[in-house]
Amino acid sequence: MPTIVVDVMPKAELLDPQGKAVTGSLARLGHGAFQNVRIGKRIELTVEGEVTDELLAQAQQVADDILSNGVIEDVVGIEVVE
Amino acid sequence: MPTIVVDVMPKAELLDPQGKAVTGSLARLGHGAFQNVRIGKRIELTVEGEVTDELLAQAQQVADDILSNGVIEDVVGIEVVE
Numbered sequence: 001m002p003t004i005v006v007d008v009m010p011k012a013e014l015l016d017p018q019g020k021a022v023t024g025s026l027a028r029l030g031h032g033a034f035q036n037v038r039i040g041k042r043i044e045l046t047v048e049g050e051v052t053d054e055l056l057a058q059a060q061q062v063a064d065d066i067l068s069n070g071v072i073e074d075v076v077g078i079e080v081v082e
Numbered sequence: 083m084p085t086i087v088v089d090v091m092p093k094a095e096l097l098d099p100q101g102k103a104v105t106g107s108l109a110r111l112g113h114g115a116f117q118n119v120r121i122g123k124r125i126e127l128t129v130e131g132e133v134t135d136e137l138l139a140q141a142q143q144v145a146d147d148i149l150s151n152g153v154i155e156d157v158v159g160i161e162v163v164e
Contacts, residue, residue, distance in 0.1 A: 004116075034086075034127040
């Protein structure tokens with residue numbers, strides 16, 4: 001069954017406390033090469049049958065309105081896999 | 083600056099309560115076309131300079147050992163963007 005993958009990240013201009021904590025942990029563990037970490041969501045929507053343009057538009061709307069909080073997050077990608 | 087994107091999802095054989103809740107909400111809101119929802123993490127690691135094979139191997143190790151919990155999660159993708 002095809003899957004629509006929606007990627008949601010905290011807005012670039014906002015502090016990401018979870019990511020900051022992981023950045024610090026990685027540095028302490030000897031992985032300072034990763035200078036910054038930001039953590040968002042990857043949401044997989046499974047659909048039955050074909051992914052039509054209409055369904056993809058519906059997914060975009062759901063991503064913007066329901067799956068992400070536009071005040072603090074951006075939908076950075078929507079793609080169909082498999 | 084190049085970014086390494088690590089995608090982590092709950093293991094396929096495990097129930098994903100957060101995803102199940104969203105699946106139910108979408109159905110109630112008239113988006114029943116999305117029959118199943120699973121929610122994982124998208125982690126962006128920013129590095130300075132070039133992404134070498136060595137650094138990518140280090141990212142793979144960090145993804146497996148630190149960024150994901152192998153008991154309940156799978157690293158489903160590691161890719162370099164920009």
